[in-house]
Amino acid sequence: MSEPQLAVETERLAKTYLDRATKEPVHALKELSLSCRYGEIYGLLGPNGAGKSTTLRILSTMLAPSSGWAKVDGLDVREEPLEVRRRIGFLSATTGLYARLTPRETLQYFGALHGMEPAALEARVDELLDAFRMHEFADRRCEHLSSGQKQRTSIARAVLHDPPLLILDEPTTGLDILATGDMIEFIEARRDSRRCVLFSTHVLSEAERLCDRIGVIHHGRLLASGTLAELREDTGEEWLDGIFKALVRRAEAGSATT
Amino acid sequence: MGPGRSPTIRLLPTIRLVALKELRSSLRDSQTLLYTLALPLLLYPALFWVMIQVSSLLESRRQVREVSVAVAYEGEPVAARAAELGARLERATSAPDDGTEPAAGRLSVESVGSPRSQAETNALVLVPDGEKRAAFDLVLWLPNEGEWVAVHNSAQPNSALALTRVETLLADEAQRARREALEEGESLAPLAVERRDLASGREQGAYLISVMVPMLIVLMGVFGAFYPAVDLTAGERERKCEETTLLLPVPRAGLWLGKLAAVAVLSLLATALNLFGIVFAANHLLAMVGAGAIEVTLGARELLLTLPFALVLVILTSAVLTGLASLTQTFKQGQSLLGGAQMLFMAPALASTLPGLELTAGTAPTPIVGLALALRSVLRGGDLEVGLLALTLASHAVYALVAAWIAVRLLAGELHTASDPSALDRLRAAFMPSRRP
Structure with a gap:
């Protein structure tokens, strides 16, 4: 059996919740298709509520997708959740010790x-x-423990079983400068060990510095995915904030005409 | 790229590992130690001790309280009798020379002669406006013919106390008069009845235990599971560890059964300590109140027979409370929900103490009621109705398994992140996955 080439693969992934207050469906994720390779750091960039955390939680088997499919290391998250969990390390502000x-x-x-x-x-x-x-x-x-000590313990917990895929949900949120520096060094080290790191962030400088490829996500939709150079070429913008705004404008113009 | 597939789904080792971790964690928490271990062990000894101290204090204060009694009569035919009675009452209630209190309590007796009307007599016992006490706490009125009348005011504590003391003294007086009359007749001897109890001290103790302990075992099973059930579900959610747990690469059923096992062990521990506390306190209490001949012990046979019922009880309580607590988001919400849910166990446990209720084919499968009645039957000793006990155990084992299954379904419900889910949302997610949007 050949080894899977992709660490993560999703196809038309969607997640819909029912809003308790309005009783209306909320489309947290709309037909999201993306792929991440081994030895790559992939950043999901988007504002709060864009659907980044939902994507990562589906990949880590904590949420079930409403439609579409997702695979981790070639395994379907819905059909083989136990095996998927053995292959991921997950870290977020809500994975407390x-x-x-x-x-x-x-x-x-x-x-x-x-x-x-x-x-x-x-x-x-x-x-x-x-x-x-x-x-x-x-x-x-x-x-x-201090917050820095807790952070180091959480990272150690996430990589204890040396997973091929590390999923980080806004890993530097709430960290001080030193702890943020440690986290960035740690993520870079994972690329060197030919593992895949998929992380979400809304900190543009982090994405620019760390990511091999970036997926821009807004209102549950993946607006674009590629290297920083590819995104620059696509939008004609130099920096990520401009790239993000251009992609959002384009998406809104597209939805207005359809 | 990734590790090889795990060969088997390791359910039992998972349950053991999770339960041990949760127990270690819970036993390091001061509140769990207090509510689950310290309180069950110390609650009854402390309560009994306080009860005895308060009761002794109140009795000694009551003993030294002086109440006033007036002796009145209707007319000359009973004047001499009234005077003699007044003198007797005074003698019986005057303080002995050794400085101790009179056995009958303190009574100041005064003769008020012959009031002109019944209203005038009554007025002596009624508290006038602006006053704190009446002229007398009680008036003993002797008519020329017929029964004597004790005029009192039951709304006044001193008047009630005076009535008790006077009635006791008059009963003694009547007994003395009867004895004198019978001795003068020489043909009749006073009737005396001697009590002979065939129950041994141990049997009396077993009866006492069978009455009070079953209900307390049920309550303590609930009490012991309460705090850990909230701590391991809503508490974990509040401490932001729920996702950490959901990421573990083991069957979710193993995770939740491990939690249930930890709650059940803590509940069983609380029940056992409570039982020990009750037996210790009951013996101590009985010795203090002068009933030391009653021996409260639990033999090996009773303990062995109690164990399966206690085990089923703690599994049932742990499953119900943990399942319910899993519907809540915060520790506070969990405590509020379980506070009301405790009544599911307490009400039938109390109902089982109703007089005349016995273990029958009808009551045995009644949730909690049957269990408490079966425990009563086991603790009372003697011949056991094995068929009814087996029916109780089997029916409650089924309830416990169903409750555990429901609890696991509730705990295994999908993680909610989009909005703050209500208990109803979580129930729907657990049992009607198709209703998920």
């Missing part, structure tokens, strides 16, 4: 549930404690 466990216990717990053998797990935990400079606080409860 278990407050009453220590970082070491957290890693041991996740490792055990990933089916890692005890000896291999201990070795991996030690390796991550070294790599993320966590020894000093490894046995302190997470509720007593």
Whole structure:
């Protein structure tokens, strides 16, 4: 069996919710098709409420798509959610740490549930404690850690099983300058290890600095996808803020004429 | 590129790992320790101790409280009798020389002669406007013929106390008069009845336990599951760990069954500690109130027979409370919902204490009522109706399994991110996936 070439592939992916207040359907995602390759950092760029988080949660099997399909490492997220979860590391502001466990216990717990053998797990935990400079606080409860220490623990938790795909939902939100720098270095290191990183952001400078390819998403639709150079050529704009505005204008003009 | 496929779905190891993690986490939480462990163990001993102290204090204050009694009579034919009665009452209630309180309580007795009317007598006991007390707390009125009258005011605490004391003294007086009359006749001896109880102290204790413990076991099962059920569902959601849990590469049913197992273990622990607390406190209480001959113990047989019923109970309570708590978004919402939901267990547990209600083929499968009645039957000892007990256990085991299945469906409902979902939205998502937009 040949290995899949794409880390992520979606086709006409859609998600619709019912708004509790208005009782009207909300189309969080509309026919989104994208693909991400191994060894690539792909950034989903868009304002709040654009559909970035919904996309990432469907890919990580936390939400079921209303229509369309999505594959991770060649596996359909709806049909093989367990196998998909074994292949991803997910990190967001809402993937909190278990407050009453220590970082070491957290890693041991996740490792055990990933089916890692005890000896291999201990070795991996030690390796991550070294790599993320966590020894000093490894046995302190997470509720007593600083935000930087929590961040390092969360990253270690997400890469514990060395997943081929790392999904990061606005990974630098709420971080201070030092922690943001650490996060950016970490993401770059993942590209070097030939893994795929798919992350969402609304910070333009992050996307410009890190991404091999960028998908611009607005009102649940993928407006464009490509390298920064391709997007510049497509829109005639130099910087991402201009590119984003041009794509939105074009989409709105298109929807006005249809 | 990715790892190989996992060979099997590891349900049981998942349940064990998740339950151990949740137990470790819960037992590190001071509120869980307080509500699930410390309170069940200390609640009854502390309550009984306070009850005894308060009761002793109130009794001693009541003992030293002096009440006033007037002796009145209708006419000359009973004047001498009234005077003699007044003197007797005074003697019986005067303080002994050793400084202790009189056994019958303090009573100041005064003769008020022969009032002109019944209204004048009544006025002595009624509190006049602007006053705190009446002239007398009670008037003992002796008519020329017929029964004596104790004129009192039951709305006044001192008057009620005076009535109790006077009635006790008059009963003693009547007994003395009867004895004297019978002795003069020489043909009759006073009738005396001796009590002979065939129940041993242990049997009396077993009866006492069978009356009060089943209801308390049910309540403690609920109490023990309450806090962990909220903490592991709405609490986790509030601490933003729900997504962290949903990302685990294991069957979701294993995750939720692991949580249910942790809640059930904590509930069982609370129930066991509570039982220990009750037995300890009951023995202590009985010794303090002078009923030390009653022996409150739980034998190995009773404990072994109680265990399967307690186990089914904690699974049922844990599943219902955890399932309900999973419908809420925050700890506060969870506590509010479960606060009302507790009545699902408390009401039938209370109903099981109704006099005359016994374990029958009809009551055995009645949720919670049957369980409490079965526990009563087991704790009372003696011959057991095995068929009815088995029916109770089987029916409640089915309820527990159904509740656990529903709870897992509720917990496994899709993550909601678009809007703040109501409990009804979550119910729909769990049982009517087709209704999801």
